[in-house]
Amino acid sequence: EDQVTQSPEALRLQEGESSSLNCSYTVSGLRGLFWYRQDPGKGPEFLFTLYSAGEEKEKERLKATLTKKESFLHITAPKPEDSATYLCAVIHTGANSKLTFGKGITLSVRP
């Protein structure tokens, strides 16, 4: 059974204070790892897909990395508008496109 654990549960940063969010996973035959952002009252919004260890993706102040056991979402010089819940999900081979999600990390960035 696929398992995804995200840490910490909540993170409070000062504007400009860089940090990383962790996603640890256990899956038999990883086909892809996904990061989503979710704002209050909204559905998750897709950010990145990572397929293999060593892969990195960047978008503005966000950079996602992947190893064989975990993924990090690095946030460089965050702004208050980066405040949201960040979700990690995995899909394994043969899963018929079914995702397994972690519980999410709530990020608050203070001005």
Next chain:
Amino acid sequence: DAGITQSPRHKVTETGTPVTLRCHQTENHRYMYWYRQDPGHGLRLIHYSYGVKDTDKGEVSDGYSVSRSKTEDFLLTLESATSSQTSVYFCATGTDNQPQHFGDGTRLSIL
């Protein structure tokens, strides 16, 4: 914008009544999913569909049924609602090798 519309957006009903939630997509995606999101649990898959009239159970399917008679519509039915089914329900769509995209959710309260 993946063109996903969920209806209703909010609903309050009583225990024991039937409830149907609708998900409509305009992207002609093959896969459609229903999730529920609860504090402390994250997103959990209820049912999914991999084609018209082709559906399968997710990890929390008890008490729910689904139907997909057209590519664009995926219905989630609670035959006899219980208070434990109070939640926020999200629909998502996807294709092979592409990330899932989500609607903005239906907030369902069962009194």
